[in-house]
Amino acid sequence: xxxxxxxxxxxxxxxxxxxxxxxxxxxxxxxxxxxxxxxxxxxxxxxxxxxxxxxxxxxxxxxxxxxxxxxxxxxxxxxxxxxxxxxxxxxxxxxxxxxxxxxxxxxxxxxxxxxxxxxxxxxxxxxxxxxxxxxxxxxx
Amino acid sequence: xxxxxxxxxxxxxxxxxxxxxxxxxxxxxxxxxxxxxxxxxxxxxxxxxxxxxxxxxxxxxxxxxxxxxxxxxxxxxxxxxxxxxxxxxxxxxxxxxxxxxxxxxxxxxxxxxxxxxxxxxxxxxxxxxxxxxxxxxxxxxxxxxxxxxxxxxxxxxxxxxxxxxxxxxxxxxxxxxxxxxxxxxxxxxxxxxxxxxxxxxxxxxxxxxxxxxxxxxxxxxxxxxxxxxxxxx
Numbered sequence: 001x002x003x004x005x006x007x008x009x010x011x012x013x014x015x016x017x018x019x020x021x022x023x024x025x026x027x028x029x030x031x032x033x034x035x036x037x038x039x040x041x042x043x044x045x046x047x048x049x050x051x052x053x054x055x056x057x058x059x060x061x062x063x064x065x066x067x068x069x070x071x072x073x074x075x076x077x078x079x080x081x082x083x084x085x086x087x088x089x090x091x092x093x094x095x096x097x098x099x100x101x102x103x104x105x106x107x108x109x110x111x112x113x114x115x116x117x118x119x120x121x122x123x124x125x126x127x128x129x130x131x132x133x134x135x136x137x138x139x140x
Numbered sequence: 141x142x143x144x145x146x147x148x149x150x151x152x153x154x155x156x157x158x159x160x161x162x163x164x165x166x167x168x169x170x171x172x173x174x175x176x177x178x179x180x181x182x183x184x185x186x187x188x189x190x191x192x193x194x195x196x197x198x199x200x201x202x203x204x205x206x207x208x209x210x211x212x213x214x215x216x217x218x219x220x221x222x223x224x225x226x227x228x229x230x231x232x233x234x235x236x237x238x239x240x241x242x243x244x245x246x247x248x249x250x251x252x253x254x255x256x257x258x259x260x261x262x263x264x265x266x267x268x269x270x271x272x273x274x275x276x277x278x279x280x281x282x283x284x285x286x287x288x289x290x291x292x293x294x295x296x297x298x299x300x301x302x303x304x305x306x307x308x309x310x311x312x313x314x315x316x317x318x319x320x321x322x323x324x325x326x327x328x329x330x331x332x333x334x335x336x337x338x339x340x341x342x343x344x345x346x347x348x349x350x351x352x353x354x355x356x357x358x359x360x361x362x363x364x365x366x367x368x369x370x371x372x373x
Binding site: 095096098099102103105106107109110111113114117119120 | 181194197199200201202203204205207211214215218219222223315317
């Protein structure tokens with residue numbers, strides 16, 4: 001019976017690697033490709049595991065997990081975590097874009113409304129972009 | 141008294157508003173006795189906040205959807221920055237807990253050129269007994285634990301009353317839409333070279349502002365958002 005340390009180490013390293021990967025460079029083409037390859041591989045391995053469960057159990061015992069299904073469960077947990085994190089970060093990106101859209105809209109509309117209310121008179125001396133970009137020169 | 145309206149002609153008060161229809165008019169009226177320029181950002185409130193603001197003398201900016209207090213602050217600053225002659229930007233709460241006199245004193249401090257940013261602090265004065273004790277302890281602990289707040293030697297890490305000078309307002313980008321914006325601003329200041337000063341302020345803890353104030357449980361959400369946000373975002 002091998003030391004159960006092996007699988008524990010593997011899983012912990014996998015979770016840590018995923019965290020770092022997602023938080024660091026999410027937009028990389030290689031990361032995106034990696035995610036797709038990982039998804040296909042995961043599906044293929046699962047198909048194989050369904051067809052030949054004994055091989056899976058042998059592998060599981062080799063790295064210190066009792067049964068093949070336990071190994072699948074662990075892999076699922078890692079997969080689930082990475083999907084959750086991926087979704088969270090993706091939603092943050094969507095959020096940021098929706099915010100910029102709403103902000104631009106709100107400021108445009110406010111300028112019309114407040115001009116009608118008599119609070120804005122004359123053209124404004126400077127136009128300031130509301131979207132994050134190159135900040136104005138201070139004191140320009 | 142000097143003609144105050146002229147004295148503060150280059151100051152813009154930015155007030156994020158969410159469901160404050162009962163108090164916002166009084167807060168605006170009070171603020172406008174000193175500051176001629178007030179912009180209220182209605183963060184998509186379902187109540188009558190927007191019409192209450194429209195009936196006041198304040199500029200009204202309306203988010204078409206609810207985005208959060210941080211987003212509303214950034215929008216208000218963006219709107220105020222586009223106005224001619226705006227040099228000082230004051231973030232102010234809509235629930236009436238901030239005193240206009242404190243804001244005016246903070247602007248004067250910024251005007252001396254001694255600081256680029258002036259932050260309000262509840263704890264610079266000796267007498268802090270008006271702050272509820274749970275809040276007092278938690279805020280102190282946050283200020284002591286936060287590396288950014290420590291670096292800036294802040295005594296109060298989450299005060300909504302701030303004065304930003306023009307260069308800071310031009311450079312600051314609040315991307316934390318929710319309540320984490322307060323921590324984001326502090327860590328931004330800690331990483332920057334802006335000179336930051338604190339000024340003692342008194343917070344009026346009324347039953348109303350207490351009921352609107354953010355719960356301490358929300359700190360968990362803030363920590364999570366700050367921890368998992370993308371680096372460089």
